[in-house]
Amino acid sequence: MNYEDVLKTIAGEIEPLRNAGRQADYIPALAKVNPDRFGICITTVDGEIFERGDVDERFSIQSVTKVFSLSMALSLMGEKLWKRVGKEPSGAAFNSLIQLELDRGIPRNPFINAGAIVLADVLMSALAEPEADYLAFVREIAGDDTVGYDRDVAASEREKGYINAAIANMLKYYGNLENDIEEVLRFYFLQCSVEMSCRQLSRAFLPFADRKSDFAFGNVRLTSS
Structure with missing residues (x-):
């Protein structure tokens, strides 16, 4: 699959909707977040990274x-x-x-x-x-x-x-x-x-996506099957 084309297509479909939504303004701190930020990141189990937009912007x-x-x-x-x-x-x-x-x-x-x-x-x-x-x-x-x-x-x-x-x-x-x-x-x-940023989140979900992953942290062990 050509992930670069996938991300380009998604970005193109979302662009016209830029002003359609709003932040969760019932939480004061979130109401201050810049609503124009947009980022997508895909990290594959083979270690490839595909990204577009504000992938380093933390939220x-x-x-x-x-x-x-x-x-x-x-x-x-x-x-x-x-x-x-x-x-x-x-x-x-x-x-x-x-x-x-x-x-x-x-x-x-x-x-x-x-x-x-x-x-x-x-x-x-x-x-x-x-x-x-x-x-x-x-x-x-x-x-x-x-x-x-x-x-x-x-x-x-x-x-x-x-x-x-x-x-x-x-x-x-x-x-x-x-x-x-x-x-x-x-x-x-x-x-x-x-x-976290999009890039960090994408990396964090790899253990859930990789069926060969056996992630351990202290008493916490995530084994995909």
Whole structure:
């Protein structure tokens, strides 16, 4: 496949839509992000890199972080993880309180906010230094020690994180949160604030794409099959 042509085609299709969307302005720090930035990067399992646009521009990866959280939590807990979070489509908004109440505090999957907050709690219980250990894992999988948290974004998200706070309280009410609510929320928002570029993200997902990969970091092991 000619990836250069693929990226050129995608860029051409997206260009007319440049002014069609907007940032997540309900989070003050994200409302300040330059909406004109655009980058794509493909890293193949053979080590080839194809890129276009602002591939070195860093941004808070937000919900992309849930993939890293799940990989860590599943590696550490194994099948026991699925007793605390499901693995089915939600069919509702990513931050639905109604669905969480109907399901009595068991999130439908790890990629909605309730599920990701449970994962943050799992990691807090399993890791000696959750904040440092999580960032070290992301740096290792990305092969770049410059990856870091954007603490301004994390603080901004907590300031306006009313629904996520309500989710965390409901999880606690149903016994699906072991740690202090405020500490779990703080860690969850820090995870969302991890700042990376397209190139770094592309590299970080290689262990999930390469069936021959056997990535290990401390007690975390990702084995593709």
